[in-house]
Amino acid sequence: MNIGDWLFKNLTRLFAVLVLAIVALMAWEMIRGSGASIGEFGWGFLTSSEWDPVQDLYGALPFIYGTVVSSLIALAIALPLSLGSAIFLSEIAPRWIEGPVAFMVELLAAIPSIVYGLWGMFVLVPWLRASVEPVISKNLGFIPLFRGAPYGFGMLAAGIILAIMILPIITSISRDVLRAIPGTQREAALALGATKWESTRIILASGKSGFLGATLLGLGRAVGETMAVTMVIGNRPEISLSLFDPGYSMASVIANEFAEATTEMYTSALIEIALVLFVVTLVLNAFARFIVWSVTKTSGGSR
Numbered sequence: 110m111n112i113g114d115w116l117f118k119n120l121t122r123l124f125a126v127l128v129l130a131i132v133a134l135m136a137w138e139m140i141r142g143s144g145a146s147i148g149e150f151g152w153g154f155l156t157s158s159e160w161d162p163v164q165d166l167y168g169a170l171p172f173i174y175g176t177v178v179s180s181l182i183a184l185a186i187a188l189p190l191s192l193g194s195a196i197f198l199s200e201i202a203p204r205w206i207e208g209p210v211a212f213m214v215e216l217l218a219a220i221p222s223i224v225y226g227l228w229g230m231f232v233l234v235p236w237l238r239a240s241v242e243p244v245i246s247k248n249l250g251f252i253p254l255f256r257g258a259p260y261g262f263g264m265l266a267a268g269i270i271l272a273i274m275i276l277p278i279i280t281s282i283s284r285d286v287l288r289a290i291p292g293t294q295r296e297a298a299l300a301l302g303a304t305k306w307e308s309t310r311i312i313l314a315s316g317k318s319g320f321l322g323a324t325l326l327g328l329g330r331a332v333g334e335t336m337a338v339t340m341v342i343g344n345r346p347e348i349s350l351s352l353f354d355p356g357y358s359m360a361s362v363i364a365n366e367f368a369e370a371t372t373e374m375y376t377s378a379l380i381e382i383a384l385v386l387f388v389v390t391l392v393l394n395a396f397a398r399f400i401v402w403s404v405t406k407t408s409g410g411s412r
Contacts, residue, residue: 136387143381145374154381160346162370167378169385171346175264175356176386179338180331182268182352183275188324190272191279198280199287200309211284218277226340229270234261234341237269242353257351260343265352267342271334275327282326286319287312322400329393333386335360359386 146154150167157168194214198207238261249255290312298308313320343355344365359382370376 132391136384139380139384139387143377143384146377146381149374150378154378155385158346158348162366162372162375165372165374167374169359169378169382171348172357172359172362172382173385174348175267175342176332176358176360178264178352178356179267179271179342179358180328182264183271183331184324184328186269186272187276187279187327191276191323191327192283192320194276194280195283195287196309196313199284200312201305214277214280216277217273218281222274222334222337225270225274226337229266229337229341233269234266237261237266246353253350254352257349257353259353260355262341262343262355263351263353264342264356267338267356267358268352270337270341271331274334274337275330278330279323279327282323283316283320286316286323289319290315318400318403322397325393325397325400329390329397332393333360333390335364339364359383 146167150157154167154169155173156170157166158170159166159168160171161167194210198211198214202210238259242259242261242265245255246257246259294312294315295308298311299305303311338358339361342358342361344357344361345355346357346362347354349356363379363383363386367376367379370379
């Protein structure tokens with residue numbers, strides 16, 4: 110065997126093993142660090158709403174609720190925009206428009222989250238507080254989701270910020286999924302007399318698994334986002350049906366309170382929240398990557 114080939118093969122194998130080892134080490138350290146909290150509260154930690162550092166009583170339910178709600182709001186806003194953009198770019202747009210628009214969409218992913226947070230604090234929140242939430246409350250205040258004072262800071266602001274942040278992820282992957290579908294399907298549909306919209310519907314049906322994977326990847330990004338959400342969500346550990354009320358997310362409570370954790374139990378509770386967030390994000394991303402891979406592995410499609 111050629112020594113160069115042997116070295117290359119085993120060196121790349123070592124790199125792959127190191128990546129897995131790093132993930133396993135992170136999981137082990139979080140399990141070890143959260144041992145006190147797990148032993149004290151058990152499964153009740155995930156269902157309790159009490160968060161009292163003075164009494165050393167901790168429950169993660171408000172943070173899980175805030176993470177889930179803000180992420181679902183983001184998906185509800187970003188998903189139709191992302192799919193619409195992907196369809197336009199891959200199926201409809203002429204080449205001279207496709208390039209610049211695709212570049213601008215992907216540029217959104219390169220903006221640091223702290224910039225989104227500052228924009229949210231100084232532009233989005235005042236706009237929601239002065240113009241959007243009062244109007245919604247006046248007309249739809251009978252719905253529990255839109256009751257309460259227009260703080261500006263809250264679940265709605267966090268959801269909008271997250272929607273902007275995950276939009277380029279879902280758009281880019283959905284566009285890749287559409288491009289991976291063989292062009293013969295489009296040609297066959299058009300040859301049978303289908304309109305452009307009808308042929309696009311056929312293509313969308315072929316790529317629905319890929320769109321699901323793209324959505325899950327976007328959800329994984331939304332669940333784990335920290336700084337931008339911390340700056341606009343309000344950071345109050347309460348469960349409220351109103352989207353106008355402040356909330357808290359798992360990533361936000363870790364970022365805000367870890368430096369203030371003065372007791373072993375307090376630190377352990379925060380690490381257990383990190384462990385829950387780690388597991389959820391890992392499962393979502395692994396499942397999404399598998400779905401996208403299963404759709405795009407037979408690549409070679411074109412418009």
